[in-house]
Amino acid sequence: xxxxxxxxxxxxxxxxxxxxxxxxxxxxxxxxxxxxxxxxxxxxxxxxxxxxxxxxxxxxxxxxxxxxxxxxxxxxxxxxxxxxxxxxxxxxxxxxxxxxxxxxxxxxxxxxxxxxxxxxxxxxxxxxxxxxxxxxxxxxxxxxxxxxxxxxxxxxxxxxxxxxxxxxxxxxxxxxxxxxxxxxxxxxxxxxxxxxxxxxxxxxxxxxxxxxxxxxxxxxxxxxxxxxxxxxxxxxxxxxxxxxxxxxxxxxxxxxxxxxxxxxxxxxxxxxxxxxxxxxxxxxxxxxxxxxxxxxxxxxxxxxxxxxxxxxxxxxxxxxxxxxxxxxxxxxxxxxxxxxxxxxxxxxxxxxxxxxxxxxxxxxxxxxxxxxxxxxxxxxxxxxxxxxxxxxxxxxxxxxxxxxxxxxxxxxxxxxxxxxxxxxxxxxxxxxxxxxxxxxxxxxxxxxxxxxxxxxxxxxxxxxxxxxxxxxxx
Amino acid sequence: xxxxxxxxxxxxxxxxxxxxxxxxxxxxxxxxxxxxxxxxxxxxxxxxxxxxxxxxxxxxxxxxxxxxxxxxxxxxxxxxxxxxxxxxxxxxxxxxxxxxxxxxxxxxxxxxxxxxxxxxxxxxxxxxxxxxxxxxxxxxxxxxxxxxxxxxxxxxxxxxxxxxxxxxxxxxxxxxxxxxxxxxxxxxxxxxxxxxxxxxxxxxxxxxxxxxxxxxxxxxxxxxxxxxxxxxxxxxxxxxxxxxxxxxxxxxxxxxxxxxxxxxxxxxxxxxxxxxxxxxxxxxxxxxxxxxxxxxxxxxxxxxxxxxxxxxxxxxxxxxxxxxxxxxxxxxxxxxxxxxxxxxxxxxxxxxxxxxxxxxxxxxxxxxxxxxxxxxxxxxxxxxxxxxxxxxxxxxxxxxxxxxxxxxxxxxxxxxxxxxxxxxxxxxxxxxxxxxxxxxxxxxxxxxxxxxxxxxxxxxxxxxxxxxxxxxxxxxxxxxxxxxxxxxxxxxxxxxxxxxxxxx
Numbered sequence: 016x017x018x019x020x021x022x023x024x025x026x027x028x029x030x031x032x033x034x035x036x037x038x039x040x041x042x043x044x045x046x047x048x049x050x051x052x053x054x055x056x057x058x059x060x061x062x063x064x065x066x067x068x069x070x071x072x073x074x075x076x077x078x079x080x081x082x083x084x085x086x087x088x089x090x091x092x093x094x095x096x097x098x099x100x101x102x103x104x105x106x107x108x109x110x111x112x113x114x115x116x117x118x119x120x121x122x123x124x125x126x127x128x129x130x131x132x133x134x135x136x137x138x139x140x141x142x143x144x145x146x147x148x149x150x151x152x153x154x155x156x157x158x159x160x161x162x163x164x165x166x167x168x169x170x171x172x173x174x175x176x177x178x179x180x181x182x183x184x185x186x187x188x189x190x191x192x193x194x195x196x197x198x199x200x201x202x203x204x205x206x207x208x209x210x211x212x213x214x215x216x217x218x219x220x221x222x223x224x225x226x227x228x229x230x231x232x233x234x235x236x237x238x239x240x241x242x243x244x245x246x247x248x249x250x251x252x253x254x255x256x257x258x259x260x261x262x263x264x265x266x267x268x269x270x271x272x273x274x275x276x277x278x279x280x281x282x283x284x285x286x287x288x289x290x291x292x293x294x295x296x297x298x299x300x301x302x303x304x305x306x307x308x309x310x311x312x313x314x315x316x317x318x319x320x321x322x323x324x325x326x327x328x329x330x331x332x333x334x335x336x337x338x339x340x341x342x343x344x345x346x347x348x349x350x351x352x353x354x355x356x357x358x359x360x361x362x363x364x365x366x367x368x369x370x371x372x373x374x375x376x377x378x379x380x381x382x383x384x385x386x387x388x389x390x391x392x393x394x395x396x397x398x399x400x401x402x403x404x405x406x407x408x409x410x411x412x413x414x415x416x417x418x419x420x421x422x423x424x425x426x427x428x429x430x431x432x433x434x435x436x437x438x439x440x441x442x443x444x445x446x447x448x449x450x451x452x453x454x455x456x457x458x459x460x461x462x463x464x465x466x467x468x469x470x471x472x473x474x475x476x477x478x479x480x481x482x483x484x485x486x487x488x489x
Numbered sequence: 490x491x492x493x494x495x496x497x498x499x500x501x502x503x504x505x506x507x508x509x510x511x512x513x514x515x516x517x518x519x520x521x522x523x524x525x526x527x528x529x530x531x532x533x534x535x536x537x538x539x540x541x542x543x544x545x546x547x548x549x550x551x552x553x554x555x556x557x558x559x560x561x562x563x564x565x566x567x568x569x570x571x572x573x574x575x576x577x578x579x580x581x582x583x584x585x586x587x588x589x590x591x592x593x594x595x596x597x598x599x600x601x602x603x604x605x606x607x608x609x610x611x612x613x614x615x616x617x618x619x620x621x622x623x624x625x626x627x628x629x630x631x632x633x634x635x636x637x638x639x640x641x642x643x644x645x646x647x648x649x650x651x652x653x654x655x656x657x658x659x660x661x662x663x664x665x666x667x668x669x670x671x672x673x674x675x676x677x678x679x680x681x682x683x684x685x686x687x688x689x690x691x692x693x694x695x696x697x698x699x700x701x702x703x704x705x706x707x708x709x710x711x712x713x714x715x716x717x718x719x720x721x722x723x724x725x726x727x728x729x730x731x732x733x734x735x736x737x738x739x740x741x742x743x744x745x746x747x748x749x750x751x752x753x754x755x756x757x758x759x760x761x762x763x764x765x766x767x768x769x770x771x772x773x774x775x776x777x778x779x780x781x782x783x784x785x786x787x788x789x790x791x792x793x794x795x796x797x798x799x800x801x802x803x804x805x806x807x808x809x810x811x812x813x814x815x816x817x818x819x820x821x822x823x824x825x826x827x828x829x830x831x832x833x834x835x836x837x838x839x840x841x842x843x844x845x846x847x848x849x850x851x852x853x854x855x856x857x858x859x860x861x862x863x864x865x866x867x868x869x870x871x872x873x874x875x876x877x878x879x880x881x882x883x884x885x886x887x888x889x890x891x892x893x894x895x896x897x898x899x900x901x902x903x904x905x906x907x908x909x910x911x912x913x914x915x916x917x918x919x920x921x922x923x924x925x926x927x928x929x930x931x932x933x934x935x936x937x938x939x940x941x942x943x944x945x946x947x948x949x950x951x952x953x954x955x956x957x958x959x960x961x962x963x964x965x966x967x968x969x970x971x972x973x974x975x976x977x978x979x980x981x982x983x984x985x986x987x988x989x990x991x992x993x
């Protein structure tokens with residue numbers, strides 16, 4: 016049930032009818048849990064017990080932690096939760112990958128592998144979210160919740176359940192228990208953010224229709240096409256995931272709950288460090304707070320810091336998918352971040368402050384960051400090492416004799432639109448700033464803009480097979 | 490890996506991060522009034538409606554994104570227009586054999602004339618439709634109007650269950666957006682309304698325009714070269730010139746029919762027929778099965794072949810009892826009535842409809858006056874006449890001065906514009922080729938000076954050629970309609986009367 020399908024519209028209408036009359040009471044939380052479980056079950060009801068197993072396990076461990084003072088027992092409980100969660104993730108997501116990677120005997124591969132095991136939808140998201148609660152309780156940052164329904168609402172809240180943004184307990188649960196008043200402003204805001212997300216998704220799907228054939232026939236594609244395809248994929252994954260996140264944020268906003276922002280014009284970053292502050296913010300924050308800092312963060316020596324970065328980013332890569340290509344992608348970003356760290360540490364800051372030099376410095380930083388981030392997408396998009404090598408060879412050939420591929424003018428137009436949207440986001444904080452006072456003129460402009468976004472989305476989407484969100488597979 | 494319980498930056502980091510990555514909260518004290526929201530919604534709806542209006546006025550091609558079958562969507566549009574003008578008495582259902590080969594327009598005229606009360610028949614046939622497809626077609630057509638009678642015109646066919654071609658209409662329908670609503674009339678009605686919104690309907694061409702600056706994914710269909718009439722008939726004035734192919738087609742057909750299968754209908758066809766019968770019964774619609782056949786079989790049929798047709802129709806009647814009509818032995822089309830080995834042309838379709846009308850009304854078939862026709866042989870090095878050349882007929886009672894011809898003008902056909910220097914090549918019944926001076930009156934419509942053509946009940950083979958150029962400059966233009974006019978009534982033509990050129 017994708018957010019932009021008629022089935023979801025019917026589901027959401029039924030949810031509103033059930034939720035709105037009771038949202039201020041405890042029944043509202045129960046309605047959220049019931050509808051979210053149904054929402055998840057529509058994909059594959061057989062994985063609903065697994066979701067609920069995670070909920071019951073982590074709620075019970077969190078509850079027990081709250082009643083036990085002994086630190087050693089608390090640590091044991093923490094490790095029980097972490098082990099169980101990682102075991103679930105490992106079994107469903109990584110077992111076959113590990114067997115195929117480390118067992119060479121085909122007989123043993125056949126014996127050990129689990130066949131075509133189905134990956135439960137959103138497992139990486141809800142497992143990480145649930146683990147963050149346990150770690151927060153262990154650290155004493157969060158008091159254990161008293162009601163399993165509240166915790167279930169935190170894990171299953173349907174706008175973010177499948178593909179994030181990954182929420183924090185301190186941020187989401189208070190809002191679920193006491194949602195903000197539903198004002199006309201909120202509804203308008205929800206519509207606008209949802210429309211923007213839909214628009215982004217439509218643009219992303221259009222780019223996919225352009226570059227998917229290039230990646231399917233990598234060996235036969237022209238070098239310029241491959242280069243353009245890589246950049247196009249970089250934009251598609253951004254548009255696809257940020258589109259989903261914005262749709263989720265829009266839906267939640269309309270019912271009085273603010274979710275976290277997941278993207279902040281990442282391709283306008285001036286360093287890889289800056290990029291990771293703006294790309295999949297909820298995941299990078301999670302990795303920073305629960306993995307990188309736990310490994311020592313920036314309080315350890317430079318060598319350890321760099322190796323922590325490499326480890327964290329490789330985990331980040333593997334979180335996205337069970338494959339060496341994802342590990343390479345993460346490792347590459349770890350290397351970029353490590354080099355960035357070393358530069359900052361050992362080279363004195365010589366950033367020009369103003370004037371033309373400052374603009375040139377910014378433009379160069381931006382171009383370098385954009386190039387590195389897009390180069391890394393090769394390993395994310397192409398599952399095999401052979402394929403990545405072919406793409407690299409094409410890239411080298413293109414560098415030797417650059418040319419412009421035959422690209423439909425509309426695709427170039429999409430690039431321009433995305434740039435414009437990101438510049439707007441960077442300048443105003445949001446494409447449609449709703450935290451400032453509204454005038455009639457603004458209401459009028461936003462009304463026209465929302466309709467235009469919807470119109471373009473319809474034109475780009477209708478009559479094409481519905482594309483699953485890329486991040487659903489993670 | 491250690492998870493320090495007392496790491497100060499861990500906890501505070503989490504809290505700090507909360508502040509910077511939470512979405513800006515929306516002020517609840519400002520702009521809560523309904524007034525601004527109303528402005529927002531009004532302008533959003535206004536913009537949406539304006540865009541739809543603009544799109545509906547633009548002449549955009551159809552990509553058939555609802556059903557996947559462009560000709561079917563054209564038929565649905567035509568059926569809507571037809572149903573708006575009065576009740577629907579009967580609908581013809583069949584494959585392209587019926588689409589081209591039975592004129593619902595002529596049938597309506599004949600039934601009206603002979604029964605004394607207005608009768609309106611629509612041809613809802615579509616290419617490759619079979620008994621499997623009919624229930625789906627019926628569901629589609631009743632979203633617009635339910636007819637009083639349904640005529641199923643089917644040739645003998647032995648459908649193999651194990652062969653599922655993705656190009657069959659029912660398979661295309663089941664892969665299209667319509668599929669999810671096809672078996673529920675309520676959902677189908679909603680789906681139809683949604684897909685009739687111009688923005689949704691023309692999303693494909695608009696997307697092509699936006700991305701490529703041209704209709705890159707537009708697919709040519711036979712609807713681009715044949716005109717669809719107001720009663721849903723597809724007009725073809727072509728004539729068959731491939732004699733060898735024609736004979737070969739009949740031989741294959743004859744072998745299939747004479748084989749006398751123990752069963753003709755597969756499970757899906759029986760189910761289709763029963764579904765259709767159930768729906769028709771619920772709607773109070775009468776069903777009639779009418780025998781039809783490929784043009785080659787109609788033209789070359791013999792008594793053994795005709796006898797072998799019967800078991801097929803008997804099996805249909807055993808599956809679903811209904812009225813049946815078979816007058817194929819009385820319908821042997823002349824060469825000028827045949828478009829190709831499968832299809833009749835407009836002349837054949839008209840005559841088939843006249844005979845069907847008389848069968849339906851219980852009358853006898855009066856013989857029609859004979860025609861004088863030329864030989865329809867496209868010679869190897871004859872670029873002037875080919876299967877695209879149109880067949881027109883003229884009774885001795887018709888006017889003789891001017892022949893008005895209207896041609897199909899779509900993106901798939903050459904443009905015929907006023908001021909063009911053209912003439913009409915005509916092959917007469919005595920196999921002489923004549924070139925008649927012509928003038929384009931408006932786009933696609935021309936008048937030709939024909940007073941020199943021989944009188945009588947004649948069939949002519951006509952074609953547009955560029956004037957003053959070699960005969961190779963003949964233009965492939967499919968005909969929509971023709972009319973014989975008195976010279977005076979063709980006022981626009983009066984100033985340009987030249988003698989026709991005759992080639993022996």
